Amino acid sequence: MNNIFVYCEIEDGQVADVSLELLTKARKLANEINCKLEAAVVGHKLNGIEKQLFPFGVDMLHIADDQRLAPYTTLPHCEVIVKLFESIKPDVAIFGATSVGRDLAPRVASSLKCGLTADCTSLVFGDHKETKTGKEYKNLLYQIRPAFGGNIIATIINPETRPQMATVREGVMKKEIFNENHKGTVKKIKVDEILHDELFPIKIIERHIEKQKVNIKSSQVIISGGYGVGSKENFDMLFELAEVLGGEVGGSRAAVDAGFVDHARQVGQTGVTVRPKLYIACGISGAVQHTAGMSESAKIIAINNDPKAPINQIADYSIVGNIEDIIPKMIKFYKKNTK
Amino acid sequence: MSFRIVVLAKQVPDTRNVGKDAMKADGTVNRGALPAIFNPEDLHALEQALRIKENRKDVEIILLTMGPPRAADIIREALYRGADKGYLITDRKFAGSDTLATSYVLSLAVKKLEPYHLVIAGRQAIDGDTAQVGPQVGEKLKLPQVTYCEEILDVNKKNITIKRRLERGVETVTSPLPTLITVHSSAASCRPRNAKLLMQYKHARTVSELQEETKDYTEMLSNKPYLRIEEWGVTDLDAKVEQLGISGSPTKVKKIENVVFAAKESVVLSSDDNDIDQLMKDLIESHVIG
Secondary structure, three states: OOOEEEEEOEEOOEEOHHHHHHHHHHHHHHHHHOOOEEEEEEEOOOOOOHHHHHHHOOOEEEEEEOHHHOOOOHHHHHHHHHHHHHHHOOOEEEEEOOOOHHHHHHHHHHHHOOOEEOOOOEEEEEEEEOOOOOOEEEEEEEEEEEEOOOOEEEEEEOOOOOOEEEEEOOOOOOOOOOOOOOOOEEEEOOHHHHOOHHHOOOEEEEEEEOOOOOOHHHOOEEEEEOHHHOOHHHHHHHHHHHHHHOOEEEEOHHHHHOOOOOHHHEEOOOOEOOOOOEEEEEOOOOOHHHHOOOOOOOEEEEEEOOOOOHHHHOOOEEEEOOHHHHHHHHHHHHHHHHO | OOEEEEEEEOEEEOOOOOOHHHEOOOOOEOHHHOOEEEOHHHHHHHHHHHHHHHHOOOEEEEEEEEOOHHHHHHHHHHHHHOOOEEEEEOOHHHOOOOHHHHHHHHHHHHHHOOOOOEEEEEOOOOOOOOOOHHHHHHHHOOOOEEEEEEEEEEEOOOEEEEEEEEOOEEEEEEEEOOEEEEEOOOOOOOOOOOHHHHHHHOOOEEHHHHHHOOOOOHHHHHHOHHHEEEEEOHHHHOOOHHHOOOOOOOOEEEEEEEOOOOOOOOEEEOOOHHHHHHHHHHHHHOOOOO
């Protein structure tokens, strides 16, 4: 068999976007090496869930449906997936780099003693020759990710262990329907044979799933600030510009760490990946961990008082100067030119 | 029996503040030039342990760190803030370990500290950002796990109640003890060093550090045995060599590319009224905004 596998997350009966993005990527990878695409949904009340998944090219859908499997807790999901992997032996297994995927995938990898690469930004097949032994490998999964705070790009491989496991963040891969009429098969996982009481030490007392209040991903205009903005108060100017232009405010990791702006707005490798029509980077130097999350923006304007800041090199416009001068002027001239 | 908390921490290069002096002429980062710091989320983890200690009399906090000899710095850092003891897990054979091999070593070290009630770590380290070591230690120790902890709400001899910070909200869970927790960056920041503890522990040294010292520590250590930081290597942990380092790591680094900040043609503007006016006109005309 040795297929490509995607763990699909469910939210309120809907397959999470990140899972559909991963399926889109995995379908392409499966076509490349001529294998099948398998997926699993683990949860409760999953009747008809395959209708959401087959158009994304799933050939074989494994469903574990039990009241005890929703909401997610680590151990039962881990047990279901480990048992499934022992039986279907996938070649590649991909999980969303979400609070669920990043809780589950390491535990599964540890249990199966396989390699796992977190937060990949690109997945491609390639060959490899072990220099010491001369052993050659065909179609290994190259798991490419920024590391070291985004200052290096590492290509990671797992030559010997299977599955080759990786997590990918939401928004990194594109979501595209493969074929509306694609039909796969459904296989029910025999949950009662897997689950036992010891897998449920964690009790969920309360949860309020709130839709994220800030969703900068869906915004067409993002005004982002870095450490160079200098203070929480100075960020107010960014919010003002965002309001005038109908956009949202984002921030670099440094700005979030400094407490200038909240975490939900963080753009970059450890935040969200955005592709707006316009991205205005204010006081952001442009470390790759940040640019990884915004470099595909259609237009980039960088405002920085350092003409040599790396951000200028991916910017369409770089404005050299102080944000305190420039942002009020942008507001003023935008208003003037639209009236 | 005391209530024992094991805190897992890592010394990391400060990748968040890559200043100009850490840049090489070719536009890549000189990793050696970055300062070594206590991983930020591990400090949040330490703080959660210290808060439990404030509310209970019988708490003992033990810090474990795996790394090169200089990682002893973060053990002292933890002692200055209220940890009771620290062990440095160090051995050349650990070099090149990926998350799986690292979690194997850490799990052996935690086992040596039985009976423990809690293992607390930061969610992830800023050099790798994998968030894998915590859950993998949990798996190896067969512990339940609670990741993304924002706050420990309650703890007694048998159970712990934890608020988790997830993408779209919060979740409150209870876990029986012992359990493993990873702490999120939204948790409370760690308290600063305590001046008294700083004085008490500033001479804390590992065995390797003592060998380097010119000053004679013999008398001081016999009077104050708490100043000795123990080191654990492969033999102390009874670790299987094939599960360590590069041979114990299923992931291999095939290639490292230094990121070069490549040049792209861009329009350079000043903050003059004319420039900004023209820019806004351009953006409006090209329908980027408006």
